[in-house]
Amino acid sequence: MTSTETLTLEQQIDLQIRTSGPISVATYMGLCLTHPSKGYYRAADPLGAKGDFVTAPEISQMFGELIGFWLVNLWQQMDQPKSFTLLELGPGRGTLMADILRVACRAPGFRDGLNLRLFETSPGLMAEQKARLEVYDPKWLQDFETFDAGPVLVIANEFFDALPIRQFVRKSDGWHERQVGLVEGKRAFGLSPTPIPATAMPDAVANAEPDTMLEVCFAAAEVLTRLGKVVSRQGGAVLAIDYGYATTQTGDTLQGVRRHAYADVLEAPGDTDLSAHVDFGALGNVARSTGLATQPLATQGQFLARLGIGERAAALTGANPASAPDIRAAHDRLVGQDQMGTLFKVFCAHSPGLAPVGFTA
Template identity: 75%
Template structure:
């Protein structure tokens, strides 16, 4: 008799019983990217049938404006005859398809393009290939696997899904939050060993008791690798995600399942887990690698400066019957009470480049 393999929740519980409580980062990593049972390995999380809808799925305008953004940078670099365009977490390929529909109108862009996609979900890779096959994409599993020319990177809602560690301020100092078992159920607890105050950034030195500080070590490592390559080969990194401009305390880890908030401990492997991005920390890593970090912009500011109002007007004029839908999609992307203020646009580029959409 063949027994069914353990589910991911069973595997996590067994690991806790065997090795003791695990960090929030370890739990997130297993829940999202377990080789066979992780959330991003086993399903298509996007769209109405998934758990969330991203900006490219809302309107073609988002990708078209980013296509203009990268063409402008490519031209500023002298229109190199060989360059890499890399997307991290490309979803269904919608963003890149919209970007390249615009960007490849620029003479020489398509000829020099080496398209790389960082993706691990087999179902999404198939969709990406269906949309992007004419551009001969290559899938990579390491950030160093790019060509020798300039590197242009786009990451939309990628950094928020990388694992974080959480620390809680107690009377005895900072203690790491762990995931353990209580009466057979997964629950949060604290490591008994305090973290030296000197290990924490100055920004949280005066934190109140019970404050939570989240550290995105994986975010920093990804940015370090990418920025190191860009600093040598030239180029830019654009990240659009929800997060905060300055390092601060605050608990932002959340779970989403079927478009509703869900308990992050309830169903690992079936729940999208994410946390707000610390853009100041990302900027410090990029600057240390020698890149010029642009002033952080909200998504609304960024898209407006790139011309979303004009693009929406042109689309409405070409298709008057869809004008209402176009206006609604634009509002969802830029209105402060929708995605406009919550999401931020971050850019680090080779010194001398002037990325569009950011304040001088």
Template identity: 60%
Template structure:
């Protein structure tokens, strides 16, 4: 019988049996339930999907990332074996464009050990088609990266990890939960206050009614990942939308067909995300022993890698596409589009100087 129930039905049953669940638990079920989770069953990308990511906007995005990877490989003294890991590689578009450039570096193709952190069978099939020539290996546990030096790409990965929200009431913090009110899913608050010291000093001056949004899953994942990279050598490159510094506010959103929807309405049918707290991510990587380079906005980062020059060359070779290319370039770099909201974090082995970042 459970096979015929929707994810919403299963969540409602769990709430009736065990009481309200934390927002983090709800998000985890919506996104990664083994059979009904949003990221387990469909291709969410593109105009026919729910959202579009930078690699799908223009090939130039992946190409300059490929040049960035090649430069770092050379700085690492061209190791005989190099693991390149992408977290949530979507359709494989970013890597297809990046590897077309990176493999021009002498020794890179022979050294490459390509690993993809992915569980969605629909997307895995697309990745296999685009990246099959590079002999990729799919992993569901980042511990399986092997022992070679490693470069990690995480484009719009951390925003999709579950968050916790705490609301300040009468000078105390209460965790936001998902329960049932008159048979419908609704937000509520835990009746027991949370220890203020565990919320973090960044929220000490928050006023009553304000929200502390904590990406604990993202911080833990980054810490785990950084502890794997540190002894092997290499770097983590994370591109995502979010805040440079920890601050009060709530950013949870649900998207379906490129439009906002109620995050409680159809569990598993919409993408749930929240802004990344880059200060917290950087702290997790630094505690693991990596050097965290000064955060940079996506527009400035891509420009420093030569995106404008690559765009101009592509437009000159395809004049009939110049208008579309101009639109794509603006979308990636303009401050009122992805250029400022999206930011780029790099954590690397000490001594490396990743392109696009000022000295730490």
């Protein structure tokens, strides 16, 4: 065992800064979330009441059931291919996919052609996914390069928000990257002394005011570029649901959550969930550059309402009258304007010629 392996993640990060100097926000996020042995997603199950946050599939089965219907509709538009890949990025406990497939596999032929693929970094969550989805013979991908023949359908619920971002701040001599360093022995934010010319930044921030912050997620662009090329070549679609904005914006959205409460992002690395809002405008540009078409960005509330969540809630209530208050509460949490309904957005990139439902009234 090397000396660094005996250190906590906090100590390792501080040692790296002392040894090599300040690190980028992206490097810090990457270490905090995916360190091989001590990262947040490697060491614990973050989901549910005992974790740090609750995702839509954990709130209600209706979320996954409607996405299952959405997938069947696309599969039918593609003439019910005899072989296709269904890939989920960051599948959590497998709850979403279990709900999806419970509905989708009722369509004759869907289960026969299904090649289920999962992309996950947490060993603990992989074990839960295997237990919940074993009947569908899932396989875990290590990259986005090798796929079976046939169309590829990708689901990503709260995946892109956890990818590392870089942050840049506008100063009089250009943009400077925000970094994490040490001040009197404590982690603190600062700026790289080396300016980046304004001409190297997106046109959307060409006239940004001093001290404006821009966030860029190169990791998200790389993931979507790789997947977009595959989907463009083989056919299919990418559905991403996350909190974010429709066009490139400025501002600091990096946040930490621990035990269902906001936390300082620089405290308790490895024990705090870090995330940032997704720039769906940038993702749309990436998708189109690979040859895919994109749908108008929808809110989660709009998307689920167009897929019939009201009717599904009524049907569940009719079958389980005693659960009516819980079903109504779950419905309102998923679609309410003051809850997840407006904060979360739904993005879809797809093969030209397909008409994914849920994006126009």
